Amino acid sequence: MAETLKTEVTVVGAGPAGIAAACRAAESGARVLLLDENPRAGGQIWRGTRCGRGPAGARRWLARLSDSSARLVDTTAVVDTDGDGGLLVERRGEALVVEGERLIVASGARELFLPFPGWTLPNVLGVGGGQALLKSGVSFRGRKIVIAGSGPLLLPVAAALATSGAHLRLVAEQAPAHRVHGFALSCWRYPGKLIEATRYRAAFLATAYRTGVWAVAARGDDRVEEVVLTDGHRSWTEPCDYLLASYGLVPNLELPRLLGCAVDNDRVTVDDHQLTTVDDVYCAGEPTGIGGLELALVEGEIAGLAAAGRDREETALAGRRRRLERFAAALAHAFAPRQELAERVEVDTTICRCEDVAWKQLHPAGSFRQAKLATRVGMGPCQGRVCGPALALLRGWEADRVRPPLRVSTLGVLASRSKGPAGH
Amino acid sequence: MTRIPIVIDGRTVEAEPETTVAAALLNDGIWGFRSSVESEPRGPVCAMGICFECRVTIDGIPHRRACMELCRPGMEIETGG
Numbered sequence: 001m002a003e004t005l006k007t008e009v010t011v012v013g014a015g016p017a018g019i020a021a022a023c024r025a026a027e028s029g030a031r032v033l034l035l036d037e038n039p040r041a042g043g044q045i046w047r048g049t050r051c052g053r054g055p056a057g058a059r060r061w062l063a064r065l066s067d068s069s070a071r072l073v074d075t076t077a078v079v080d081t082d083g084d085g086g087l088l089v090e091r092r093g094e095a096l097v098v099e100g101e102r103l104i105v106a107s108g109a110r111e112l113f114l115p116f117p118g119w120t121l122p123n124v125l126g127v128g129g130g131q132a133l134l135k136s137g138v139s140f141r142g143r144k145i146v147i148a149g150s151g152p153l154l155l156p157v158a159a160a161l162a163t164s165g166a167h168l169r170l171v172a173e174q175a176p177a178h179r180v181h182g183f184a185l186s187c188w189r190y191p192g193k194l195i196e197a198t199r200y201r202a203a204f205l206a207t208a209y210r211t212g213v214w215a216v217a218a219r220g221d222d223r224v225e226e227v228v229l230t231d232g233h234r235s236w237t238e239p240c241d242y243l244l245a246s247y248g249l250v251p252n253l254e255l256p257r258l259l260g261c262a263v264d265n266d267r268v269t270v271d272d273h274q275l276t277t278v279d280d281v282y283c284a285g286e287p288t289g290i291g292g293l294e295l296a297l298v299e300g301e302i303a304g305l306a307a308a309g310r311d312r313e314e315t316a317l318a319g320r321r322r323r324l325e326r327f328a329a330a331l332a333h334a335f336a337p338r339q340e341l342a343e344r345v346e347v348d349t350t351i352c353r354c355e356d357v358a359w360k361q362l363h364p365a366g367s368f369r370q371a372k373l374a375t376r377v378g379m380g381p382c383q384g385r386v387c388g389p390a391l392a393l394l395r396g397w398e399a400d401r402v403r404p405p406l407r408v409s410t411l412g413v414l415a416s417r418s419k420g421p422a423g424h
Numbered sequence: 425m426t427r428i429p430i431v432i433d434g435r436t437v438e439a440e441p442e443t444t445v446a447a448a449l450l451n452d453g454i455w456g457f458r459s460s461v462e463s464e465p466r467g468p469v470c471a472m473g474i475c476f477e478c479r480v481t482i483d484g485i486p487h488r489r490a491c492m493e494l495c496r497p498g499m500e501i502e503t504g505g
């Protein structure tokens with residue numbers, strides 16, 4: 001039998017949303033366990049913030065967390081429900097059951113990757129992936145880097161790489177100029193965001209930032225050596241040691257789906273208190289709609305207060321949440337992937353990286369489920385987290401039902417599941 | 425801070441403290457972490473634990489995600505699996 005941890009509020013995900021939720025709930029007097037599969041708290045944006053390094057906001061929240069009574073349980077992945085209202089989690093190959101009276105899901109987002117010829121070559125990374133590697137200790141000094149992706153994330157990543165001594169050759173944004181400029185103009189209502197963007201841009205002034213440009217192919221022998229870029233009229237080649245190519249974020253909906261939370265249009269449905277359609281299950285941060293750091297924090301605070309029974313203190317936060325939601329909607333519109341990104345795929349292009357399934361093998365299938373049966377697409381260890389969102393865009397295929405375990409885990413963990421599987 | 429001795433494919437190298445296994449391998453000039461079903465070299469993509477392209481064998485346990493583990497003294501890493 002697995003060891004059981006009991007608590008009042010369980011928070012899954014120690015990114016900004018989960019940290020804010022855990023702090024607010026603990027400060028309101030609730031007993032809180034904060035789980036994350038990473039070895040450190042911070043989520044995607046605050047990865048590697050420690051020992052006095054990193055942005056002030058990050059250090060403030062991490063200090064607040066360690067001063068609070070919330071207990072961080074790191075290196076711990078939620079893999080399933082235990083069939084009895086608890087969560088089955090894996091910690092270094094060991095199984096644990098976590099039983100809380102209320103649950104806050106703050107599972108964050110991942111990057112949207114889209115297939116194109118050569119995208120499986122080593123050193124073709126996500127934009128955030130490059131950032132994460134930098135934060136986890138990779139030295140890019142003197143390396144030739146091309147960023148060809150989409151979204152506001154390009155700016156901080158370009159700034160960080162240039163500052164670290166990388167030889168940043170080009171930053172290409174696939175969204176057309178009129179959309180990006182229209183978005184920038186609409187930002188007068190959010191002066192903080194404009195100042196931030198300008199500061200990032202200043203950190204890589206030696207490199208061009210071009211809109212309406214995207215990668216069509218990566219080439220190289222056993223790793224990427226050059227990228228073919230286009231602006232839709234003209235194509236050219238740029239040599240590189242690393243190519244960063246991803247197209248915004250997709251929410252991690254696997255856990256909320258497994259718990260039975262309603263999801264609409266790729267967002268977990270929540271009320272004003274961040275409560276999902278399942279009793280005592282709250283959701284905050286990117287899974288309720290991609291919104292960035294500040295919205296994640298506000299939603300986390302609201303969820304933490306609500307889960308601790310302090311609903312009345314949320315009112316001040318509700319106005320900020322509305323404002324930030326409008327900003328997020330404008331952002332999603334401006335940086336929507338262009339149709340040409342889907343047209344890059346060739347018959348031999350690998351779509352499923354885990355099982356090496358090529359585009360031509362998928363062609364006859366009419367749905368994700370059919371394709372899975374015929375080709376094993378999406379059945380490898382990433383469980384469709386990479387090819388699923390890509391095929392949603394390329395083929396309009398809906399994601400298949402979530403099946404536990406949510407992480408490929410050791411057999412011992414599953415064997416210790418106390419009751420039969422639930423929620424599916 | 426003291427550097428951390430780790431073993432990569434039988435060679436001892438020193439990693440900076442608080443670096444992940446993925447970072448240590450890339451800094452050591454290794455970019456093909458594993459070999460795919462069709463024997464293509466693959467390396468990290470997401471660096472956040474979702475793509476599973478960075479899988480290596482760590483202390484004899486296969487399929488560990490190099491981007492999710494911090495280097496520990498004496499850790500033995502095998503690539504190309």
Ligand SMILES: Cc1cc2nc3c(=O)[nH]c(=O)nc-3n(C[C@H](O)[C@H](O)[C@H](O)COP(=O)(O)OP(=O)(O)OC[C@H]3O[C@@H](n4cnc5c(N)ncnc54)[C@H](O)[C@@H]3O)c2cc1C
Nearest residue numbers: 013015016017037043044077078108109128285286292293
């Ligand atoms: C790779 C990457 C880099 C980014 N870099 C920047 C940047 O430089 N600047 C910027 O403004 N924005 C950046 N973003 C956007 C940023 O992620 C969000 O704005 C913000 O972090 C959202 O906070 P969150 O708490 O909702 O989610 P996240 O920060 O994503 O946190 C979610 C946490 O949940 C954990 N988790 C998920 N599922 C489970 C599970 N089943 N079991 C255990 N733990 C789980 C994850 O490990 C993660 O730590 C980046 C995004 C990505 C994907």
Ligand code: FES
Nearest residue numbers: 471473475476491
């Ligand atoms: S790089 Fe994607 S899981 Fe490690």
